[in-house]
Amino acid sequence: MEENVYYIPVLLPIAVNKPYFYRHTKLVTSGSIVKVPISNRETYGVVWHNSDQMDMPDKNKIRNIISVMDINSLPLDLLNFVEWVSNYYLSPLGNVLKASFRVKELERVFKLDACYQIDRNVLIKETPQRKLVEDIFVGDIILTKAEIISKTGVSYSVINHMVKSQKLKAVENNTQNKIFDPNEFRKSKLSKEQDIAARDLIQIFNLKEAQTVVLDGVTGSGKTEVYMKAIEGFLLENKQALVLLPEIALTSEFLIRFKNNFGEFVAEWHSGISIKQRKRVWDGVLSNNIKIIIGARSSLFLPFSDLGLIVVDEEHESAYKQEEGIIYQARDMALVRSMLSNANTILSSATPSLETYVNIRNQKYKKISLNKRYGNANMPLVSIMDMKSSKISKESWIPSELIEKMEGVFNKREQVLLFLNRRGYAPLTICRKCGVRMECPNCSTWLVEHKQFNQFRCHHCGYHSKNINKCLSCFASDTLVPCGPGIERLSEEVRKIFPDIRIAIMSSDHLAGIKDINSTLNQIKSNNIDLIIGTQLVAKGHHFPFLTLVGVIDADFGLGVTDMRATEKTYQLLHQVSGRAGREKRQGEVILLTHMPEHPVLQAIVSGERDLFYEEEAIMRENQSLPPFTRMISLIISSRDKNKVTMASKKLLINSFPPKDITLLGPIEAPIARIRGRYRMRFLLKGPKNNKIQVFVKQWIAKIKIEHDVKITVDVDPYNFL
Known part of the structure; x- marks a missing residue:
């Protein structure tokens, strides 16, 4: 009897826009991961769910599936999400799929790392390094050696000594064998305002249809504790939650807080974790053994088994925009992933994006507000220092008035932050x-x-x-x-004035990775640092209990650039960095050093009239037909040969026939005309908020045959205009 033969569409994680057909003797369900031949090698792909529009090739040329992997199939909502991202951002379907799994990780044999728990009954000599280790073990939390090092910055020898002395004891940590018991949750202590907000959130999420809620709270109001309470409700229904963070630097602190509340069903996901960790997390999410992911934007592509909630923390952050590879906005795609998974969304921020503000105004999103800082802490006092009339010596960047205030803070054993967004x-x-x-x-x-x-x-x-x-x-x-000045120059100046203070420089150049970041953050929180000098890395979500004075150098930096979001971004950055001051019982103070004291952004920061600033910004954008009231697409044409860029741009222009409601600008030389040796020219398109503009761009590019080495980069909803 002749074997049955089935022709299976398989999408490969390469730059293709449709699946290939393969032969198999059995039906294979959509989402299954299979091993297949491609050219002269083997790789993994996903059995695709949508092949109705595909042409069947010559059956004699169709090759066989080598094997079907013995793991759960990727869920349908993830496959739909991959397709949605590909269509919206005009990115090859296979490239988007690649974000969902990596071939090397599938080939790795998974082996559990040894995990450890603190034994507080064992007494050993205390050192600063050992205390750092002990402090991260709150409750029954268990961690691997790699996780301990990542969170504290201590060496292996410190951990090995604590293991040898049995202060750290090895314990089993196979989440797949653990019973999920919601009764073991640690109950958060909420203020009255937080409790009301949490109850309101839960009530909204009890509605039949999935909802998007903006958690709009002042800096230090305890927004995290509120949405943790909401997450608890989803876990009680055996659903999963994803908490997106804009910076990897925040993940360790969040991971500890969430593990303290929810135990070992919490994991992190970002580029800094090992392949072994990635394999464990990927498997755990797919099997619903991991309930909560704390992660970077790539977490959106994880194969959640039953996603109930996505939280986008600091949703206004431009770091959510992926600028290379698949160019996408993670905040916007979180909303899409929620929609396709019938999940709810929380957008959390003290300074919502203008897009979010407009959606609240149009009643598309619901809003819950937190107007007070947790623990009755006061908001910082904000003032402007006009650098045109301040007392400052030549080749100095810190005026004497600020130096006097810094000295007073140091004398009280409190901390100062000098913020300059210039590395x-x-x-x-x-x-x-x-x-x-x-x-x-x-x-x-x-x-x-x-x-x-x-x-x-x-x-x-x-x-x-x-x-x-x-x-x-x-x-x-x-x-x-x-x-x-850059932050190193500030540091040099401060060391001359205060030679004995302890300084931490927080920028991506000075902190090599998560280990360095966490080590520095721990020193700051332990009050082992007197002065923090930092770029925007320090402005995002950190809680420094001893920090009472913030001096912002060149507060008007960023206002002079040709970017439609310049005022919005500057307002958000200044508001967030101001929010680092006085987050506990100590009164905080913020001083904005500027040559533009009357600028509306700085005046809005001082007055606290946030919504008035947003409303005026929204009116300006709408009057000029700018996003979020329209849609933009940027095209960058690049090559190492300048003539090829010019010729390709001319070809595109000659073949461009946009509809009447789509405006085409360019081609012009990009503001940064050459990057990595590639010359660049730009087109900018503006049109109504529908997919008409994407359809036009896709058809337009398809008409053009471009020379070798010429690349067309499409950026839908651009944030970077360089």
């Missing part, structure tokens, strides 16, 4: 001899001096020179003049 020592360096500005050889941008590393660095391509004492053009020595 390195100086943003621009000029040679006195030849007059040349130090420029990146690969990009049309200035090199940034990083004195601490004795390098000039490009913040776009990663290029760095080996010597900051010699001109890159005329090679003269000791003729270079740094222009303007």
Whole structure:
């Protein structure tokens, strides 16, 4: 008897827009992961659910499925999500699928790491490092050695000594064998306002249809505790929750808080975890053994078995926009993932995005407010210091009035934050001899001096020179003049004024990874740091109990750029960094140093008239037909050959026939005309908020045959206009 033969559509995680057909002797369900041949190699793919529109190739050329993996199928809502992202962002379907699983991780044999729990009955000599380890073990939390190091920054020898002395005891941690018992939840202590907000959230989520709720609370109001209470309700129904964070630096603190409340059914997901951890989490999410994920934007592509809630914490953050690979906005895609999974969404922020503000105003989203800081802490006092009239010496960036306030804070054993959103020592360096500005050889941008590393660095391509004492053009020595301050220059100035204080610099250049970040954060929270000097990394969601004074250097930095979101982004950044001050019983103070004291953004920060600022911004955008009232798409045409970029741009322009309601601008040279050696030109399209503009762009690009090395990058809803 002849075997049955079935032709199975399989989508591969490569740059393709449709599945390939493979032969198998049995029907294979949609979402199954299969091993298949492709060209002269083998790879994994997913049995696709939608092949009605596909043409069947010559059956004699169809190859066999090698094997079907013995794991749960990917859920249908994830497959639909992959398709949705591909269609909306005009990204190849296979590339989007690649975000959902990685072939190397599927091939790894999974082995559980040993886990440890603290034994408080065992007494050993206390050292600062051992205390750091002990402090992260709250309740019955259990952690691997890698997790302990990631959260504390201590060495393996510290942990091994604590294991040897039995202060840390090895315990079994196979979540798949554990019984999920909601009665073991730690009950959060909520203020009256938090309790009312949590009850309101739960009541909204009890409605039949899935809802989107904005949790709009002032900095330090305890929004996290409120949505943790809401998550508890979903876990009682055996559903899963995803908490998205804008920065990896926040995950460790959140992970500890959530594990303290919900035990070992919580896991983290981001680029900093090992392949072994990724495999464990991926399997646990797919089997519904892991209930809560604390993660970065890529967590949206995890195969949740029964997703009930997505929380987007600090939803306004531009870090949710993925700028390379698949270009997408994670906040917006969280709403789509929720819709396709029939899940609810919480957008949490003290400074909502203008998109969210408009959706609240249009009653598309519900809103719950928290107007008081937790524990009756006061909001910080905010003032403006006009740098045009302040007392400041030449080659100094900190006025004497601020120095006096800093000295008073240090005397009280409290902390100061100097915020400057500019990495390195100086943003621009000029040679006195030849007059040349130090420029990146690969990009049309200035090199940034990083004195601490004795390098000039490009913040776009990663290029760095080996010597900051010699001109890159005329090679003269000791003729270079740094222009303007970066955080390293601030640090140099402060060390001269206060030589004995303990300083932590928080920027991506000075903190090599999660281990360094967590070690620094622990020192700050333990009051082992007097002064924090930081970029935007320090403004996002951190709680520093001893921080009472924030000085913002160049508070108007960012207001002069040609970006339609410049005022919104600056307002949000200044509001968030101001919110780090005085979060407990100590009164906080914020001083904004500026040459533009009358600017509406700075006045809004001082007055606290947030909603008035948002309303005026919304009116301006609507009058100018700008997002969120319209949709934009950016096209960047790039190549290492400038002539090829010009020719491809002309071809696109000649073949562009947009509908009347779509405006096409360009081509023009991009503001940064060359990045990583590739010349760049830009088109910008603006149209109504429907998929008409995507349909046009897809058809338009398909008409054009472009030369080798020419790349067209499509950015739907662009945030970056460089």
